[in-house]
Amino acid sequence: MHDITFRGDGEFPEPGSEADVLLDACGRVAAWGPGAQQMLGCPAREAVGRSADEFLYDPADAADIVRRWEKGARRGSLVLRQRSGKPLAAQIWVRALTSANGDPQWLVQAARTAVLRTYEYGRALLKGLFTDSPFNIDIFDTQLRFVGLNIAERRAGVFQGTEYSGHTMREMAPPGLLDVDALEARQRRVLETGKALIDTEVVGHPVANSPREYVWSESILPLRDPSGRVIALGHVVSDVTQRVRSRERLVLTNEAAIGIGTTLDLWRTARELAEVAVPRFADICFVDLLDSVFPAANRPKADHRVPRCSAGPLAVGQPKTRGQTLPGK
The missing domain is CATH 3.30.450.20 (PAS domain)
Known part of the structure; x- marks a missing residue:
């Protein structure tokens, strides 16, 4: 099965025509589809056998169509004439065919310019979404x-x-x-x-x-x-x-502002700091406190140990010589 990969120009189908007309080798209408009748208001019994240039708002455009065809163009804009005589802007596609007798024929398909413009807006939207x-x-x-x-x-x-x-x-x-x-x-x-x-x-x-x-x-x-x-x-x-990540950092900042320093208790503040850092920044956090932050009477002894709370087993932190170490959870 072939992958459908949308890349850009040429990947999207042409719009379906509103009107289909078959012309013979002399440029006369050989077949007239119901869409042509709806578009121009002319029934098949009145259209078949007539020259195609009669359905152009300016019959002189017929020569221009032939010139463009000879140069390889198969699509172009024209102004058609409705049965009421009013002009109708349309886009046409011309494809060469061969009859059972070997005579050349042309399949002419047309869509109103307004309808085509809607299609092209949709095509531009698809291209923007899929490729740009x-x-x-x-x-x-x-x-x-x-x-x-x-x-x-x-x-x-x-x-x-x-x-x-x-x-x-x-x-x-x-x-x-x-x-x-x-x-x-x-x-x-x-x-x-x-x-x-x-x-x-x-x-x-x-x-x-x-x-x-x-x-x-x-x-x-x-x-x-x-x-x-x-x-x-x-x-x-x-x-x-x-x-x-930016949202998580903002949430963490807000939590830190609210959760750190809720009291003047030194130990609690240190633990709050560790709780903010773990587990979002680290698996374990140590808060090192210098001796100078303790009042002289309350400075911990060198062998003082503080338990660390965590989601796992209880751990014990050993203070450094410069101050007290408080492991966080």
């Missing part, structure tokens, strides 16, 4: 298998293999990258409820056996067909590690 944005975007089917992604090179060196389509994240992700069970649970939740999950923070290790954690913001969106049935899932993922 900093986000990793993936599409999964209802069996949680990859069916499309943007710029596969971004995953190089992280995922196992380069062929994504038809494989699940469980099959592609290396061990330790993320909690795949939790991811699949979120995917199934969106499939079942039809409701998007926005900005879920996911912790993982893109580098195998590395102690460094990364945090990604993940949004899972239900993708629907015209009937409203969920047919796929869209994943939008961005690296928010620095944002999360």
Whole structure:
């Protein structure tokens, strides 16, 4: 199965035409589709057999079309004439055909310029999302298998293999990258409820056996067909590690401001300092107090020991010669 990788120009389909007309070798209408009747207001019985230039607002444009065709152009803008005589801006595509008798024919397809502009806005949006944005975007089917992604090179060196389509994240992700069970649970939740999950923070290790954690913001969106049935899932993922670390530092700063120095008790203040530092900054913390901070009458003796509280076994700290050492938890 070929991977669908969105990269840019040429990757998106042309819009569907609103009107289809078949011209014979002489440029007369040989077949007139219902879309042409709806667009121009002219029924097939009145259109078939007429020269195509009669449907141009300015018949002189016919010569320009021929010149562009000879130069290789197959698409262009024209002003068509509706049955009422009003002009209608349109975009046309011309494709050469051959009849059963070997005679040349042309399939002319047209779409109103306003409709095409809407399509081009959508195409520009897709291009911006899939090729120009900093986000990793993936599409999964209802069996949680990859069916499309943007710029596969971004995953190089992280995922196992380069062929994504038809494989699940469980099959592609290396061990330790993320909690795949939790991811699949979120995917199934969106499939079942039809409701998007926005900005879920996911912790993982893109580098195998590395102690460094990364945090990604993940949004899972239900993708629907015209009937409203969920047919796929869209994943939008961005690296928010620095944002999360900054938030954690801010929380820690606030906790330190509130939790350190709540009393004038020296020992309690030292313990509060250690409790802020462990375990977010270190596994163990020692607060070294110089003799000068103690009143002469209350200075600890050289063999004084202070127990350290921790989540593990009780530990004992031995003071240094310059002052008292208080291990934190």
